[in-house]
Amino acid sequence: MIAVWLLLLPAAVLAHDVAEGDKAFVQSIDGPAFIPFLYLGAKHMVTGYDHILFLIGVVFFLYRLKDVLLYVSMFTIGHSITLLGGVLLGFGVNSYLIDAIIALSVIYKGFENIGGFKWLGFTPNTKLVVLVFGLFHGLGLSSKLMSLDMSQNGLLANLIGFNVGVEVGQVIVLACVVTVLNLWRNSRGFARGAYGANLALVLAGMLLATWQIKGYLTT
Template identity: 55%
Template sequence: MINFLLSFTVSERVLACMGLAVILLAAIFGIIPDAVAHGVTEGDKGYIQESTGILPIPFIYLGAKHMITGYDHLLFLLGVIFFLYRLKDVCIYVTLFAVGHIITLLSGVLLEVNISPYFIDAIIGFSIVYKALDNMGAFQRWFGFQPNTQAATFIFGLVHGFGLATKIMEYELSPDGLLPNLIFFNIGVEIGQILALVAILIAINYWRKSDSFMRQAYSANTFMMMLGFLLMGYQITGHFVYSFQI
């Protein structure tokens, strides 16, 4: 296996490692139901249910942890910045995603909007498929037009926010300090997003220096699209299994 990897170029090794890491995450989350996309671990679940009052540091930590371990978020953000070369453009798109995420997370929890988490997470999987197809130029070839990428990023940010809101409502947060704690949680999400983006940008900028980047980009987005379909299938299956159980 080592000799096989050494036969790759440096950029191919970077791509292979990224792919293996994502596959490993998908495998882990497929085996452990409580750790699915937007899920909360048992330890965090117990803390959330028992906590009362305004708790800035714990909820900032939980928000950052959610983003850094949210492989669906990271896959979508990777797709969003895949062909963005200017820091200004990266900031615009990431901000659109973050604003959408904040709006639906806050409103979903405070207004107690009940939507099937399986349905929302299936759409989140679709968002990854959509962005991969967009990066591959599929919409131009198939339909002869290019959708508004900024609008799509904002809309999918709304969906991703709802995904977490549906999970949080399952744990019945105490109304004592609810709004401040949700705000602190969002602050943590943004901190986690920045940390994740820094790591992604370092890796992808290093990869872009390779002459083979454009040749490998299509394959990378095809792989990302496959993972999006995998997430969709996982959530749709989960919906039917859950419906059968009740």
């Protein structure tokens, strides 16, 4: 699965943004439109390669459902706070910079999963780190929404719809990821392949971060 993402990464980087048709639609709305924004939120998460790679890293070695729910809840709390708060307070960050930080979250999870912090003699609080990176992921989402110049009429309802949509998309993605991981874990090659897969996560994060920093420096 990681290998597929790496092969598709150049196209995904170009595609991971709000489509022009969606931008025009959002800018045409003046008032509450909960369902359309729910759809947009779900679409953004399902096509959000950086969010998906991070979530793959988060659940990679989680074998119990309650642990998956706990870590995903920390991520959800984090990105919900900054998604809603960022737009309502008018606080945005350059999209290239915030996406570079999101790429660093992918590097972090891959590095943690291959035991990188054990080599350094340091054990981070994994739950707190997921929460903090969730804040950055939400800030990335809010920055993209703010760039659409949304109407203030019905803004809160539309933001809630978008956030709910993000959660719907997240559930869809996690259902697929956890299913594939569970099938893979039952195979003999999991222990050997897991290390390579997480190295691939680190590589993917480095490629994404390089791309975003280049974009920041050249625009």
